[in-house]
Amino acid sequence: MKRRKERIDRGIKARSQDIFALSSWREMLYLAGPRLLPVLICLLLPLILGVYWQKVLMSVAVFAILAISWDILAQSGMISLGQALFFGTGAYCSGIMNHYWGLSPLLTLPIAAICGGLISTLLLLPVLRLRGVYFSMVTLIIPLMLVRVIEATKVFGGTEGLSGMDPLPSTAFEVYLIVILLLAVLFGFRRLMDSDYGLVLKGISDNDRSVINAGINIYWFKAQALFIAASIAAFAGAFMTHVYMFVGMPVFALDYSILPIAAAVVGGPGTLAGSVVGAFILVPLSEVLRGIGGLRIVFYGVFLVVCIVALPEGIFHYIQRKYHQIERWVEVEK
Amino acid sequence: MLTGTIIYAIINSAILALTAIGFNLTFGISGVANFAYGAFYVMAAYGVWMLIHMAHLPYPLAVLISIGFTTLSGALMYRFVIVRIKGQTLSEVIATFGIGLSVLELFRYFGFVGFEYTLPVFHDKSFIIAGAYVDAQRLFILAFAVALIIALWLFTHYTHLGLAFRGIAQDERTALTFGMDPDRIASLAVSFGAGLAAIAATVIVPLGSISPEEGYDVLIKALAVCIIGGLGSSGGVIIASVVVGFAERFTDSYIGSHWTMIVSLAALLVVLVIKPSGIFGKQKELEERI
Numbered sequence: 001m002k003r004r005k006e007r008i009d010r011g012i013k014a015r016s017q018d019i020f021a022l023s024s025w026r027e028m029l030y031l032a033g034p035r036l037l038p039v040l041i042c043l044l045l046p047l048i049l050g051v052y053w054q055k056v057l058m059s060v061a062v063f064a065i066l067a068i069s070w071d072i073l074a075q076s077g078m079i080s081l082g083q084a085l086f087f088g089t090g091a092y093c094s095g096i097m098n099h100y101w102g103l104s105p106l107l108t109l110p111i112a113a114i115c116g117g118l119i120s121t122l123l124l125l126p127v128l129r130l131r132g133v134y135f136s137m138v139t140l141i142i143p144l145m146l147v148r149v150i151e152a153t154k155v156f157g158g159t160e161g162l163s164g165m166d167p168l169p170s171t172a173f174e175v176y177l178i179v180i181l182l183l184a185v186l187f188g189f190r191r192l193m194d195s196d197y198g199l200v201l202k203g204i205s206d207n208d209r210s211v212i213n214a215g216i217n218i219y220w221f222k223a224q225a226l227f228i229a230a231s232i233a234a235f236a237g238a239f240m241t242h243v244y245m246f247v248g249m250p251v252f253a254l255d256y257s258i259l260p261i262a263a264a265v266v267g268g269p270g271t272l273a274g275s276v277v278g279a280f281i282l283v284p285l286s287e288v289l290r291g292i293g294g295l296r297i298v299f300y301g302v303f304l305v306v307c308i309v310a311l312p313e314g315i316f317h318y319i320q321r322k323y324h325q326i327e328r329w330v331e332v333e334k
Numbered sequence: 335m336l337t338g339t340i341i342y343a344i345i346n347s348a349i350l351a352l353t354a355i356g357f358n359l360t361f362g363i364s365g366v367a368n369f370a371y372g373a374f375y376v377m378a379a380y381g382v383w384m385l386i387h388m389a390h391l392p393y394p395l396a397v398l399i400s401i402g403f404t405t406l407s408g409a410l411m412y413r414f415v416i417v418r419i420k421g422q423t424l425s426e427v428i429a430t431f432g433i434g435l436s437v438l439e440l441f442r443y444f445g446f447v448g449f450e451y452t453l454p455v456f457h458d459k460s461f462i463i464a465g466a467y468v469d470a471q472r473l474f475i476l477a478f479a480v481a482l483i484i485a486l487w488l489f490t491h492y493t494h495l496g497l498a499f500r501g502i503a504q505d506e507r508t509a510l511t512f513g514m515d516p517d518r519i520a521s522l523a524v525s526f527g528a529g530l531a532a533i534a535a536t537v538i539v540p541l542g543s544i545s546p547e548e549g550y551d552v553l554i555k556a557l558a559v560c561i562i563g564g565l566g567s568s569g570g571v572i573i574a575s576v577v578v579g580f581a582e583r584f585t586d587s588y589i590g591s592h593w594t595m596i597v598s599l600a601a602l603l604v605v606l607v608i609k610p611s612g613i614f615g616k617q618k619e620l621e622e623r624i
Contacts, residue, residue, distance in 0.1 A: 126607060265424060298435075300435070300436075302432070305432040308425050308429045312425060
């Protein structure tokens, strides 16, 4: 009996990288496996992890959401260097609503997501016409400036921040809330970016002038993309406010801008899934490295550089390619 | 009060120009936004300190060795990291930022924090100019900044290498047909930028002390000055450092030190919204907004 090797995507890819013709359960599994596996991992992980690693999982999910938000903006042609702006406005919105008006966290979370998204979009509306690096610079500066303004004018608790927020009902609730939201955002917005609507957004990033030529109002689409991305990041911020039961100037820190970008770039930009892969690598890595103290950030920096130089396309694109190239043994037909 | 503020504002402008000029040179010629710039600045300062206090070298020799070493490490960074990702702006920024982060945090890890980490002043005398105390080091910085800018101008206008730098900056492909190697020029530009950061560090650090935080501050200041002036324009850097330098000193004396940073950031925002390529940048209307 003779055998030969065959790629597992043989006969499945019909026309292009991602148009498939499926004719059996095995072939469906070929596509469903890589999508179901992370869902199962995300849902089962909280059950087996201890309290400390549950907290780590929460911050993984938060950074993954921030990275997805960055990726949506990047795919629409807006490279943001200030995810902290969205995160911070969301955090302060829910903090203010809970601290001054005593609203319950279950109400403040969705309201803060919408309000934070609206405020960030309104702040950036005047610079929506700016392109490329100039837009990025503005997003980098606004959070830095908001911190100083809060420090100088002492609004919302000034340097002390607001503390004593109501916590969410339980830790399990917190973990599942953020993990399920992460999965919803990941798969939901992957669908959205594949739809005609997403096509317009991607068109804006590829060549905005020809999209204008097609009679489409790109500013309206850009504002919508900005609102979507800002809202999900603001939700992450509002969530963290209730987890830490504190909101203050650190929510505008550079970490919340840089880590999501690093996660998206290391994981592979342009897929949303890459951002999640990146966050699942970078955040736990930084926790593991916590044991070696100050050297942590040194290793972290070196890891970033190595990843970018060695795998410029991103880990997700690499894994995806390698997955399709896996071979299996089949019998040679007579 | 007013004359004192003006004198210190002029000196502040000179300091800003010195810190920004290396970043601007690298960006203007090679298009690489070197986010490890602050790390080179701090590395050079610690280098001089270590050579003086650990190797017991005389001060001038220590300065020369440290500047040489920083210049070399700039070239190495280009050769081993930047050249592989050149042209992908985001990757360049993250890679150079990662390098800068590692270097700065390494210094912090080895405990180089404290007031004893400072460099000797060239001359510890102070003068009274128009009723304000000014020490010799600050006057020296002013003179040095002017001299360095003139020297750089002469270098880029009258030497072969300087002309090659400008040629590559203007049009890389045409420069290529004249036999200039863009990779070599770009690596020289990155290492010259690092060298200028080192020179700025040895002149400015005697006013205070060295700390890893200084690296981040220097990077943000250099970025602010370069954006306001127009990335890659040398005339713009000078004008912008005067604008920012005066704005900072005057808010510091008349409004309060809390507002210093806000004023320079607000200036930055206004410039970005009104004329994104900076005061002296080449206007490229369709590239900057649509």
